């Protein structure tokens with residue numbers, strides 16, 4: 084494994100982390116994984132079980148607006164290898180072959196006609212959208228292997244919401260990668276909509292020993308990571324991998340007012356979400372415009388919790404995104420916003436050696 088050293092002078096600490104590059108371009112299919120690495124990884128991993136020889140290529144999210152207040156959303160449950168740190172392949176249980184799964188963006192009040200296609204040949208999966216009012220015993224039920232489930236519900240509260248597989252044991256399904264974010268855009272927008280120059284989605288999640296419920300339950304995460312999902316065509320779209328948002332930083336221009344939709348999908352840890360070198364001017368807890376706070380240094384995100392944070396970058400440079408629980412930073416929880424004169428990547432290193 085290659086170790087890089089990030090100089091983090093603001094706190095006069097040096098943070099070691101393992102770099103990995105596993106970005107997915109939003110405009111093309113995510114990269115295919117390397118079978119020889121998976122075989123090597125399988126020899127040391129403890130429990131692939133019935134998924135031993137399964138590695139299903141990512142399937143793009145299908146979302147189609149069928150009327151002013153109605154969308155059709157189609158997702159898959161599938162098994163897909165993801166390189167969570169250099170050389171460490173994880174046979175993830177996923178939605179659509181991404182972990183976290185693809186971002187789903189709808190509008191407040193939308194009726195969602197949801198289809199879940201379970202491509203997993205061996206175990207059931209399901210979908211629990213925190214964004215909707217539903218009867219879990221009917222609307223979040225298991226979909227059997229190689230079958231599809233159809234569900235309808237309404238997203239009538241705005242915000243940044245977690246979704247996850249709710250099949251028992253839920254912890255195994257979430258920790259193995261079945262989590263993601265739905266953004267329900269407020270019907271009247273956010274107060275600063277006209278002043279925002281750039282917006283990104285940042286998701287925090289943890290990884291543990293492979294498919295090990297004992298470790299999920301009583302252990303500590305081996306990695307804590309940030310990812311981003313493309314909110315529009317051409318934006319970066321990554322899995323939750325160590326170093327993903329350092330090797331390929333988010334870009335901004337001096338003076339930009341930036342909005343981050345943030346979501347901590349856990350499964351177990353709290354996030355103390357902070358961007359070094361700035362103060363959040365405006366924060367909307369869980370992304371609801373009603374929950375408006377100002378002048379916040381660190382936003383606490385419970386497991387599953389979300390927020391919208393807005394801030395201005397006033398100087399050129401690299402702004403680390405962290406959870407201020409610094410033991411998690413050493414496990415990968417750092418991303419980078421690179422601020423340049425023109426908002427383009429100037430090629431300078433985001434992590435010093």
Ligand SMILES: [Cu+2]
Nearest residue numbers: 208209248256
């Ligand atoms: Cu599942």
